[in-house]
Amino acid sequence: xRPGFRQSMAWLHTWSGLVLGWLLYAVFFTGTTAYFNQxxxxxxxxxxxxxxxxxxxxxxxxxxxxxxxxxxxxxxxxLPGARGGGTRVSWxxxxxxxxxxxxxxxxGSIQLDGQGLDTxxxxxxxxxxxxxxxxxxxxxxxxxxxxxxxxxxxxxMLVAIVSGIITHKKIFADFFMLRLGKGQRSWLDAHNxxxxxxxxxxxxxxxxxxxxxxxxxMPWPExxxxxPPKTAPVAIETSITPAAPLTALAPxxxxxxxxxxxxxxxxxxxxxxxxxxxxxxxxxAKTKDIAEHHGAQVFDGVTGSAITSPLSTSKAYIIESGxxxxxxxxxxxxxxxxxxxxxxxxxxxxxASGLLLWVVKRRQRxxxxxxxxxxxxxxxxxxxxxxxxLPAGVATYFLANRLLPPDAVGRADLEIRFFFIPWAAFLIWxxxxxxxxxxxxxxxxxxxxxxxxPIVSALTTTRGLFPSLLARDWVFxxxxxxxxxxxxxxxxxxxxIAARKPRIDxxxxxxxxxxPVH
Amino acid sequence: xxxxxxxxxxxxxxxxxxxxxxxxxxxWLRHELAPKWCTALRLAGFLLLALPLIIAVRxxxxxxxxxxxxxxxxxxxxxxVSAHTYRTHAWRPRR
Numbered sequence: 069x070r071p072g073f074r075q076s077m078a079w080l081h082t083w084s085g086l087v088l089g090w091l092l093y094a095v096f097f098t099g100t101t102a103y104f105n106q107x108x109x110x111x112x113x114x115x116x117x118x119x120x121x122x123x124x125x126x127x128x129x130x131x132x133x134x135x136x137x138x139x140x141x142x143x144x145x146x147l148p149g150a151r152g153g154g155t156r157v158s159w160x161x162x163x164x165x166x167x168x169x170x171x172x173x174x175x176g177s178i179q180l181d182g183q184g185l186d187t188x189x190x191x192x193x194x195x196x197x198x199x200x201x202x203x204x205x206x207x208x209x210x211x212x213x214x215x216x217x218x219x220x221x222x223x224x225m226l227v228a229i230v231s232g233i234i235t236h237k238k239i240f241a242d243f244f245m246l247r248l249g250k251g252q253r254s255w256l257d258a259h260n261x262x263x264x265x266x267x268x269x270x271x272x273x274x275x276x277x278x279x280x281x282x283x284x285x286m287p288w289p290e291x292x293x294x295x296p297p298k299t300a301p302v303a304i305e306t307s308i309t310p311a312a313p314l315t316a317l318a319p320x321x322x323x324x325x326x327x328x329x330x331x332x333x334x335x336x337x338x339x340x341x342x343x344x345x346x347x348x349x350x351x352x353a354k355t356k357d358i359a360e361h362h363g364a365q366v367f368d369g370v371t372g373s374a375i376t377s378p379l380s381t382s383k384a385y386i387i388e389s390g391x392x393x394x395x396x397x398x399x400x401x402x403x404x405x406x407x408x409x410x411x412x413x414x415x416x417x418x419x420a421s422g423l424l425l426w427v428v429k430r431r432q433r434x435x436x437x438x439x440x441x442x443x444x445x446x447x448x449x450x451x452x453x454x455x456x457x458l459p460a461g462v463a464t465y466f467l468a469n470r471l472l473p474p475d476a477v478g479r480a481d482l483e484i485r486f487f488f489i490p491w492a493a494f495l496i497w498x499x500x501x502x503x504x505x506x507x508x509x510x511x512x513x514x515x516x517x518x519x520x521x522p523i524v525s526a527l528t529t530t531r532g533l534f535p536s537l538l539a540r541d542w543v544f545x546x547x548x549x550x551x552x553x554x555x556x557x558x559x560x561x562x563x564x565i566a567a568r569k570p571r572i573d574x575x576x577x578x579x580x581x582x583x584p585v586h
Numbered sequence: 587x588x589x590x591x592x593x594x595x596x597x598x599x600x601x602x603x604x605x606x607x608x609x610x611x612x613x614w615l616r617h618e619l620a621p622k623w624c625t626a627l628r629l630a631g632f633l634l635l636a637l638p639l640i641i642a643v644r645x646x647x648x649x650x651x652x653x654x655x656x657x658x659x660x661x662x663x664x665x666x667v668s669a670h671t672y673r674t675h676a677w678r679p680r681r
Contacts, residue, residue, distance in 0.1 A: 244603075
C-alpha cells in the first residue's frame, strides 16, 4: 500500500536531516558564535586597548589598504563602534581566480586597532572572524565549493524544517511537553521543543541564509537581464578603466554624516579602488533599519561627489538587503543580539537532538546491541565526534590564543589549526571507545577545556574575570561567563549519562511493555 | 525597559496558555477549573502574547519590533516549558 502523506514526510524529515546533519550542526554552532564575532575578536586581542575613533580609523584603514592591497577589486572597512575597539579590514583580489583558489588567498582580512593603525600586534589572530567565516566557507574548502556545500545543507535544512512541521502534527497541543527520563520519548520531546519554540528563527535563518548567496546559486536572472548601471554597489569584477587616485575620505564622511542628520559611519566599502570607476559606499551607524544597505550612500571614488544609486530605491533590492540584514543581525542592539544568540543555540541543540534521536530510535531495534551494523556505528560516532568535538575545538582555539607564543610564525593560522586538530582528535577518540564511555569522556574533557579558558586567560593576561568585573568591561566578563556556562553544561551532560547507567546500556529488553509501539 | 515589558507579558501569556490546558494544569492547581475559566485563560493567554507585539511595533518600528517580539516569545516559552518540566519531575516519583 502507498504510505500516507505524513509517513512519507517523516521519512523525508529523517533522511534530509541526517545526511548533512553534522554539517548543519557545525554551521549553526559557528554561525551562532558569529553574532558576537566582534566581541570574540576583542577578547582574542586583549592588548588592544587603544581608544576607538571611527573617523581617524577610517582614514588610516584606507591608507593601509592603498599601501598593501592597491590592486584589490573591493575593500571593506568595518569601523570600530559600540561593539569592540578594532577596525576590521577585508579585501578581494582578482575575482577570476576564485574558481580555482582556496578561500583565504583571493580574499583576506585583518584586524587593525581602534584608530585603524597596524600596530605591531602582540598576538596576531583571526579572532571571531574565523568562526564567522567557517559557517559558510568551511575554511579549507575552495571558495565556490564551500558555499555550494553549505547552500545544499541549508536547502536540506529547509526541507527538514517543513517536513518536520508536517510530521509533528501536534505543535500546539504538545507545545509545552517535555518529559524527561523516558529514553526515546524524551529525545523526541527535546527535539520538538527546541524546534517549535524557536521555529520563527529556524525558518528565518535558513531561508535568509539561502538568500545571502542566491546570486551564486541562481545566477540566471542576472545573466539574461541587461547589465545594471555602474553605480550599482554589487559589481564584483575586475575594473577595465584606467588608474586614478582615490579622493580624500574625510569630506566624503562629513557629507554622508550631514545627510544622515549627524549619524557617524559604521562601514565603508570600496569598489574598484584606484580606478576611474571607483565607488565608495558608506553605511550609517546606529540604525534600527534591518536592511543592511538601507541609508547607505554611494560616492564617486575619484571626485568624491555623491551619486544616487538606482538600486537603493528598488523594492527587490531593499527586500534582499532586508533578508540579509535579518540573517546577519548586524543592526541588533545588545539585548536583541543575545536573543539571536540564544535562538541560534536553540537551533544547534535542535540539530544535535535530532541526530541523537536517530541513534536512540534505532538502537532499540538493533538485533544485536553489542554488534550494531556499520551505518549505525558511523552515525553514532560522528555524533559524538561532532556534537562534542566541535565545541571542544572552539575551546582549544581560544586556549591557543592565550597560550601560543605571541611571536610564533604564522600565529593566526596556528590558532586555527588548534581548532581543527582537536576536533579531528575527538572524532578519532570517539571511534576508539565504547559509545557510552566515549560520551562521558569527551563531554568531561570538553567541560575541562571550557573551564580552562577563563583560568588561562586570567593567568596570561591582565584582563581576567575579576579585573574585568572591576573595570566594568562587560565584553570580557560575558565571554568568561559564557565559557563557564558551557563548561557547566558539558559537565552536567557527562554527569547525567554517567548517572543513568542501566537505561542507556540495555534499552529495549528491560521495558518493552511500557511504551506502546505504533 | 521595553524588553522587560515584552518579556513579562509574553511569559504571562504562555503561563496562561499552559494553565488553560487540563493536561498541564493538573500539575499546578489543586482543583479543576470550570470550563468557562479555561476559555478565559486561553483568551487571556493569546491577548497577552499579542499585546507586546503591538507595544514593540509602536515603540520600536515594524521590523525591529517584530524581531524583538519573536525573540522574546522563544525565551519566555522556553522558560515556561522549563518551569513546567522542573515542577512535574521534581514532584512525581520516578517510575
